[in-house]
Amino acid sequence: MAQDLRELMNQEKYAQRPKLAKGHENRFLSRLAEEIPEDKKSNSYLWMKIAAVLVVVLATSFFMKEQFITTSSEVPMLTNTPKESPSITPVYLSDVSPQFKKIEDYYLGNINAELAQLTITKDNKELIDSFMLQLEELDKEYTRLNEEMDETGVNEAVVNSLINNLELRVGLLSKLKNKLGEMKQASKESIQGVKI
Template sequence: MAQDLRDIIKNDNKQSTERMPEGHEARFLNKLEAELPENQKSSWSWMQLAASIVVVFGLSFGAYKYINKPIDIQVVDTQLETVEKPTKSLGDISPDFKKVEDYYLANINYELSKVKLTPENKELIDGYISQLDALNKEYKRISLELTNSGPNELTVNALITNLKFRLNLMYRLKEQLESLQTSESNKKRTNI
């Protein structure tokens, strides 16, 4: 049943070389024109013309709407986004509040500088640092409130309380690290 493709193609070529009888095309066109009435031919050309006009009007209307569409241009000033609005701090209210703020910030930074990070205490320090970051964000929010609404007793007390919390947090971290260090040294002594 399997046949060689070359043989099939050779046989196919023999069939296609045969020609149609003379005048076949002319007889076919005459019969076709006899079957199609003349009035149907003219109605087709009229329908094609009407369809073309509708398409042209549709495209013109679409182009008109597209071209005359109001353009919404938004100008963005990138410098406004990068420049932060200066916020007021306790030092901006009075020199006495500046001393209080400087005292707390200096002690917080001093205690933070004394912390030594080791693999044993890394997790403990990371927990305290995340709490310290949350308090720093709250301090900035309160400072912004001080800037927007002006100084009042509640805002000033909230800022001072925030500074106290941060300093107490650093003292607790220091105590935790000392107790961790003593417990590790006791473990080493008992193992020796």
């Protein structure tokens, strides 16, 4: 009577397996084919797919070619020669080259985004006003540097000063944001201390 249980389970499993009638599988497959017929793929969709891929490839190659041509011709030409004839409109950093325009737009965009996020309350008005005065001074300096570049011509020192000015403004706004966060946190803590 001492038999292995695993052996008994295997024997019983095979003994209870039902036997299918002869030809059952063939009848099932033929009935399945009748109920769910295979879709015949038409060649018109294939041609449309090929045309779509060609359009994408051509558009991408055209864009890449234009991008390559413009980036290779965007090398800034810095000169130390003063302008011979004064122009009516002043020269700005964005007028020097497309690369400098991207830099200027990036910094000015960040500055404007930070300014738009400021919420002035009676508690932080004095702090914001002091930072705005510093920003105004940096803005005046930026205008003066642009005028200097218009008078003396484009040179590396003026361009670096303009970029540093923009970086200083972004840094100043970042400090203001941190100070406002600290003030807000201190205000929350004092309110929570009063409630407890």
